[in-house]
Amino acid sequence: MRSALWLLALFGIAVAVALVAGNNQAVVTLFWPPHRVDISFNLLMLLLAGLFTLLYVALRAVSVVFSLPAEARRWRAQQKERAMYAAFMDALSHLTAGRFIRAAKLAQNAITQEKSLKQLARTSSDVGGYSAARSTQLRLLAHLLAAESAQALQNRTLREEHLQQALKTSTHRIAQETREGVQLRAARWALDDRDPAAALELLNQLPQGAARRTLALRTKLRATRQARQTSQALETARLLAKHRAFSPPAAQSIVRGLALELLGGAHDPTQLQAAWQSLDASERAMPELVIHAASRLMALHGDADMARSWLLQVWELVMQPRSEVSDTQRIKLIHVLEQGLDSIDAAWLARIESAQQQRPRDANLQYLAGMTCLKRQLWGKAQQLLSQASLALQDVTLHRNAWRALAVLAEQRGDESGAVQAYRRAAEV
Structure with a gap:
């Protein structure tokens, strides 16, 4: 449809030109003493159009000739940028595949290319397409890849070198977000080295918003548990449960375990x-x-x-x-x-007695009621309840205690044989 409209427009222009120029009898006279030149108006228009076209082509040619050095610099910068990204992608691929030495070398190559590109952009203002923020972000990620490879190779010296390079402060927002990711990864490396203090220090350096992210909270939970800071670990686990970082049963289990540890401490x-x-x-x-x-x-x-x-x-x-x-x-x-x-007070005595009467076949309640009667010196009732409980108790400790209590009651009655038999049964449990 567009082509048809253009064709119609060209036909319209051609018709307009034919109508105007076909019957145009105007003559233009040029005086150049002692000469006089008479030409038609249509020829003058054609000459002026040709002259304009010639001047335009000449100016464009001169502009292209003078822009060749800048284009050459742009081409070199483009080639360096392509080499930088290629080295970075290859390093990431090798790191994923477990080829850590090659990944470290390629990451270092990407860092070298980035420095060269940055130097070229600094000396030449006409390098197009260069972004300082993106370049800084890629440098941080390259340092992260190199440090990750060094961590896998247990080369802590090289890891710390790249880590410190990556943690240098940047004013660019995008690079700052990448720096936060480097800090989180460094905290996990510290946990792998069993150094929770260093991990917590790195986490405390994060901005408030980044410190409340799920990944940061998970790392903090691990660090506080390794550092035996149970109170902070419990608070972190509550935040993770609030953010639904765990399933409800898992969150409840983690919180319960930390609370038990807090009470036990x-x-x-x-x-x-x-x-x-x-x-x-x-x-x-x-x-x-x-x-x-x-x-x-x-x-x-x-x-x-x-x-x-x-x-x-x-x-x-x-x-x-x-x-x-x-x-x-x-x-x-x-x-x-x-x-x-x-x-024990009277209220609890009443609760225990009422519970035992409601569930007369519950051996555990029989045991508790019997031991209560024993403490209250109700020998006969204690003997009855403990004798019934000793036949059905499943817990080893309660079963042993029941027979020991029966042995004490037998001694209280002066039944030496019954006491010996009860002690023997307690020893056999």
């Missing part, structure tokens, strides 16, 4: 209470954490009433008809409650 009741208060409400509702915190508090000779107040929510979960509390956690709960039976 307390060395006195005050530290333990501070660690417990630092947990989120959702974390303080996890049965594993509640039982572990209460057990740790009892082991540190803390307040037994406080431990039982923590355990109350888990006890209520256990008493539900379809409780999700596992058998292992139930047994741990029994162990923790057993440790504080000396100072």
Whole structure:
């Protein structure tokens, strides 16, 4: 369609010229004393058009001749740029293929080409297509490839040399983003060298926005765990869970493990209470954490009433008809409650008795109720409950403790043979 329109336009122009010039009888007289030249107006127009065309072609030729040096410089810069990108791509390919020595050499070649191109652009202002930001970005990436190859070859000296070159401050925004990536990669190298302090230092140098990225938080989580900074690791794990960096079960497992480590690191009741208060409400509702915190508090000779107040929510979960509390956690709960039976109050006595009556066939509750009666010197009821529990207990520790308690009750009655038999059964468990 466009060609047809152009053809119609040419025909229109030709018709217009024919109409104007065909009947044009005008004559132009040129006086050059003592000569006089008479030419037609149409011929004058043709001569002027030819002269204009000749001058235009001459000027273009002169311009091309004078621009040849600049074109030569542009061509050389283009060739250097192509060689630089080719060396970089080859280095990346060799690094991916595991040919680290060749990758390091080609990355160094790319850096050399970039320096040469930069020097050429600095001395010649007519080098077109040169971008300082992109050139700096490629230099940073080339240093990163060389450092990555050196890391794979366990050449830490060469790695640090290229790393320091890559970490030089740049004013270009694109190069600055690449520099942040180099810092993140350097932090991972420090973790591979088991140097979490260096990794955390590199992560702390990142801008606030970059430090909250998922990759940075993952690296920080590894670094804080290696450095035994459990509190910071727990906070980082919470941020990762908030950003959905892990699946919900995996995030819960990681947070739970770090919280257990934080509680286990307390060395006195005050530290333990501070660690417990630092947990989120959702974390303080996890049965594993509640039982572990209460057990740790009892082991540190803390307040037994406080431990039982923590355990109350888990006890209520256990008493539900379809409780999700596992058998292992139930047994741990029994162990923790057993440790504080000396100072147990009336409310907890009522809870234990009511639970045992509601579930008369639960051996664990029978054991707990029997040990409670033993502490209260209710010998007959303790004998009955512990005898029933000893026949069905699955946990080795509870089973052994039940037989030892029966041996104590037998000694209390003066039944030496029964005590010996009970001690023997405890030893056999």
